Amino acid sequence: MSTDAPAPAFRLDRLTKDFSGTLAADEVTLDVPPGSLTGLVGPNGAGKTTSLAMAVGLLRPDSGTSYVHGVDLWREPDRAKADLGVLPDGLALPERLTGGELLRYWGLLRGMPESDVASRTTELLEVLELDAAERRGVLVVEYSTGMRKKIGLATALLHAPKVLVLDEPFEAVDPVSARVLRRILRGFVAGGGSVVISSHVMSLVEDLCDRVAIIASGRVEVSGTLDEVRGGEDLETVFVRLVGERAAAEGELSWLADLSV
Amino acid sequence: MVGRLIGLKFTIARHSQSWKRTVGFVLACLAVVATWLTAVFSHPDAGADVLGFVLLAWLVGWMLGPVLTSGATVLRPEYFTLLPLNRWRLGVSLLASVFAGVGAAGMLLAGLSLAGYAVVIDAAQAIPVAVVAAVLFTITVVSLARLVYSVLGAAMRSRIGVEIASIQYGLLIAAMFVGWMAVSPVVNALPVFLTQGFGGTVAADVVAWSPGGWPLRAVDAAAAGDWGLALAWLGGLAVAAALTSVGAAAMLRPYTGNRTVRRWRRPLGSGTGRRLLPTGRRGAVVGKELRTWWRDPWRSLEIRSSIWFGIFLAVFSAVGGFAQLGALAGVGVALMIALSGANLYGYDGTALWQLVVAERPETVRADVRGRQTAIALYFGVPAVLLSAVMVVITGAYGYVVPIVALIVVVLGVGSGVSVLMSVVGATPGVEPHRRVNSNDAGENGLIIQIALWFTILASLPTLAVAAVTTFGGPGLPVWWSFLVLGVAVVNGVLGAKVLGGIAVRRLGDHLPETFARLRYPGMKVTRSGSGDWLDHLSHAAFEEARKAAEAKRKTSARKGS
Numbered sequence: 001m002s003t004d005a006p007a008p009a010f011r012l013d014r015l016t017k018d019f020s021g022t023l024a025a026d027e028v029t030l031d032v033p034p035g036s037l038t039g040l041v042g043p044n045g046a047g048k049t050t051s052l053a054m055a056v057g058l059l060r061p062d063s064g065t066s067y068v069h070g071v072d073l074w075r076e077p078d079r080a081k082a083d084l085g086v087l088p089d090g091l092a093l094p095e096r097l098t099g100g101e102l103l104r105y106w107g108l109l110r111g112m113p114e115s116d117v118a119s120r121t122t123e124l125l126e127v128l129e130l131d132a133a134e135r136r137g138v139l140v141v142e143y144s145t146g147m148r149k150k151i152g153l154a155t156a157l158l159h160a161p162k163v164l165v166l167d168e169p170f171e172a173v174d175p176v177s178a179r180v181l182r183r184i185l186r187g188f189v190a191g192g193g194s195v196v197i198s199s200h201v202m203s204l205v206e207d208l209c210d211r212v213a214i215i216a217s218g219r220v221e222v223s224g225t226l227d228e229v230r231g232g233e234d235l236e237t238v239f240v241r242l243v244g245e246r247a248a249a250e251g252e253l254s255w256l257a258d259l260s261v
Numbered sequence: 262m263v264g265r266l267i268g269l270k271f272t273i274a275r276h277s278q279s280w281k282r283t284v285g286f287v288l289a290c291l292a293v294v295a296t297w298l299t300a301v302f303s304h305p306d307a308g309a310d311v312l313g314f315v316l317l318a319w320l321v322g323w324m325l326g327p328v329l330t331s332g333a334t335v336l337r338p339e340y341f342t343l344l345p346l347n348r349w350r351l352g353v354s355l356l357a358s359v360f361a362g363v364g365a366a367g368m369l370l371a372g373l374s375l376a377g378y379a380v381v382i383d384a385a386q387a388i389p390v391a392v393v394a395a396v397l398f399t400i401t402v403v404s405l406a407r408l409v410y411s412v413l414g415a416a417m418r419s420r421i422g423v424e425i426a427s428i429q430y431g432l433l434i435a436a437m438f439v440g441w442m443a444v445s446p447v448v449n450a451l452p453v454f455l456t457q458g459f460g461g462t463v464a465a466d467v468v469a470w471s472p473g474g475w476p477l478r479a480v481d482a483a484a485a486g487d488w489g490l491a492l493a494w495l496g497g498l499a500v501a502a503a504l505t506s507v508g509a510a511a512m513l514r515p516y517t518g519n520r521t522v523r524r525w526r527r528p529l530g531s532g533t534g535r536r537l538l539p540t541g542r543r544g545a546v547v548g549k550e551l552r553t554w555w556r557d558p559w560r561s562l563e564i565r566s567s568i569w570f571g572i573f574l575a576v577f578s579a580v581g582g583f584a585q586l587g588a589l590a591g592v593g594v595a596l597m598i599a600l601s602g603a604n605l606y607g608y609d610g611t612a613l614w615q616l617v618v619a620e621r622p623e624t625v626r627a628d629v630r631g632r633q634t635a636i637a638l639y640f641g642v643p644a645v646l647l648s649a650v651m652v653v654i655t656g657a658y659g660y661v662v663p664i665v666a667l668i669v670v671v672l673g674v675g676s677g678v679s680v681l682m683s684v685v686g687a688t689p690g691v692e693p694h695r696r697v698n699s700n701d702a703g704e705n706g707l708i709i710q711i712a713l714w715f716t717i718l719a720s721l722p723t724l725a726v727a728a729v730t731t732f733g734g735p736g737l738p739v740w741w742s743f744l745v746l747g748v749a750v751v752n753g754v755l756g757a758k759v760l761g762g763i764a765v766r767r768l769g770d771h772l773p774e775t776f777a778r779l780r781y782p783g784m785k786v787t788r789s790g791s792g793d794w795l796d797h798l799s800h801a802a803f804e805e806a807r808k809a810a811e812a813k814r815k816t817s818a819r820k821g822s
Contacts, residue, residue: 019784020784056618057617057618057620057773058614058617058618058773058776058780059773059776059777059780060773060774060777077620078620078621078622081618081619081620081621082621084618086614086618088614091610091611091612091614091780092609092610092611092612092692092693092694093612093615094549094553094609094612094615095553095557095612095693095694096552096553096556096557097549097552097553101548101549101552104545105545105546105548105549106545106615106619107545108540108541108542108544108545109542109545109546109615109616109619109624109627109628110619110624111542111621111623111624114540139556141693141694155615
């Protein structure tokens with residue numbers, strides 16, 4: 001990194017986690033500059049979710065820390081977390097509230113003025129197309145997987161954070177909502193915000209992100225701008241080369257396509 | 262398929278805690294021996310009444326037992342939803358797998374005591390009838406138990422089902438607390454019962470006509486040489502066995518419908534609630550908690566079983582000849598705060614992440630205090646109403662002051678104990694949006710015990726002055742009543758403030774660790790503590806939960822990363 005680069009908006013600094021002998025994250029280090037959209041990619045079990053959980057304060061690291069605009073999240077959690085918006089993957093929400101009630105609860109808990117909470121809630125539900133469900137009084141427990149993702153995203157955005165950390169934000173989201181989501185994220189970055197998303201979908205990362213980091217076996221193998229990492233190839237080729245691909249054995253799963261039987 | 266399912270059941274059972282299996286085995290053996298002793302040694306004149314009563318007790322035990330333990334759900338039908346199997350065949354096979362176990366074997370052995378009964382009444386020719394009756398009775402009882410349990414699971418999707426489950430839980434808890442009151446007249450009468458039975462009273466007819474009496478009627482008919490009647494009773498048993506089996510198999514088919522009953526209107530409290538609730542952080546938490554208490558079937562189950570517990574407390578007191586104690590019903594409801602609220606964070610599953618990412622001293626405090634306010638309100642209103650009704654019914658107006666004092670102190674102290682235990686002993690259950698059965702919300706037996714005794718201990722000052730009021734007679738001065746109420750208010754408020762304050766500090770210091778306990782069940786997440794009593798308690802609760810989670814993790818396909 002050159003010396004005149006801006007201070008990172010979000011920094012993962014040598015985050016390490018050992019799950020009873022399995023090193024889930026091994027000195028994971030990553031800089032997210034202001035106004036950038038960074039994609040974190042890696043195979044299943046590579047340590048993406050664990051690293052992000054440590055970075056946002058959900059899992060205490062064995063060593064290392066993270067910084068939000070220079071504030072150490074594990075030393076000054078209240079200051080650092082105030083600027084963070086987080087969407088974790090697959091966790092529960094207050095299930096017996098409607099989407100609107102959930103956002104109101106969340107905004108007031110964050111200490112936001114009631115009028116802001118009310119206007120932003122209405123707008124977010126409308127933009128994310130959850131307003132019809134809200135009118136019918138649908139509870140979060142009755143939401144589809146994609147709707148759960150969207151209401152989770154709304155909670156991450158509600159308090160207008162400076163840094164967004166989104167774990168698999170596009171999973172199970174329909175194409176129309178995905179376009180909306182991309183538009184929101186691009187607008188957020190254009191306004192100076194920073195985003196980290198984790199994803200398995202290379203084409204999505206190539207289309208959306210300007211920076212990328214590839215993580216495998218708990219280590220960041222490479223990170224930088226999209227062009228630096230790709231080096232003229234496509235991202236999937238680079239990814240497979242770094243992560244390694246299991247060679248197909250002769251006659252592997254030959255029974256699978258044998259429809260004549 | 263049955264063989265494979267039985268194999269799978271035993272494989273999973275091997276991963277459960279061994280002491281639980283041992284205790285289950287020993288209890289089953291004791292129950293079988295007791296049944297045989299009853300059949301062989303009770304007076305011949307009383308034998309039919311006594312054995313009929315004991316068989317009825319087996320039936321009731323089988324219906325209630327699975328609700329208390331989680332053993333009945335070893336093989337959940339939904340595990341097999343995606344397999345290309347005939348759903349009926351799967352239901353029947355799952356039911357058949359229920360019969361392979363210590364419980365069903367014990368039931369059959371106990372049922373075979375009918376043959377011992379046939380020998381005692383000197384009717385060896387009735388032994389074949391006794392054996393057939395024992396087999397049919399076993400099928401009926403085991404199927405009925407599974408049917409009741411499945412109906413309760415399905416019932417968690419509806420209000421009426423929650424109510425039925427609540428009555429069961431309320432009855433069970435009341436039986437554990439004050440069952441001796443109702444049982445003591447029975448125990449005193451036991452020698453008479455064993456020699457004379459019900460002595461031709463209505464109770465004798467009730468037992469004889471209940472399913473527990475049918476096998477005996479068949480044996481008695483065979484003993485009297487009335488083979489037609491004996492066959493008729495066996496036929497009745499066979500029909501009962503067939504009906505319960507078909508019902509149970511039907512309920513064991515994988516359910517693929519909606520998780521919640523379809524609503525036609527907005528949920529209650531979504532419009533008016535907003536105007537009534539205070540704003541700000543704490544108001545937000547109170548609102549969320551009150552709505553959740555009202556709308557979540559698993560939390561409804563807690564409050565409703567608490568109310569039923571209070572009602573049964575009054576009923577048992579009346580049966581035992583202490584009708585005036587019925588006015589304590591509301592205190593019983595209030596006391597349940599400590600039990601029902603001992604795992605508040607566990608109820609919400611991994612939703613605690615929201616508090617972690619919004620961490621500030623103010624949010625943590627608002628969360629704990631808001632939960633305290635909500636639980637005290639939600640249990641307090643029915644507690645006061647129930648005691649008021651009971652005071653009017655029993656006319657125990659002289660006890661109003663001590664009862665009000667006890668409700669106040671238990672609500673205050675209980676709300677403090679509840680949040681403290683919820684933080685220290687956070688125990689994961691099935692994630693809220695994946696719950697099916699009534700005991701899926703996760704509970705920690707150790708923590709519940711401690712919560713109960715701790716609440717009583719911390720309420721002692723009020724209990725002492727209330728006791729003086731109750732037993733001190735009419736000679737006490739008027740100001741004494743005000744003193745009692747004053748002590749109760751100070752005791753209750755202090756309990757809520759101090760214990761809640763400890764909970765706030767503990768949660769603030771251990772927020773990621775508390776979340777980790779719910780997010781990664783059974784995984785050791787260390788945080789160097791000061792080694793104080795809360796650390797020890799937390800560790801003990803963790804170990805309790807870890808052992809339970811270990812068995813569960815192997816059975817449920819959880820999404821992890």
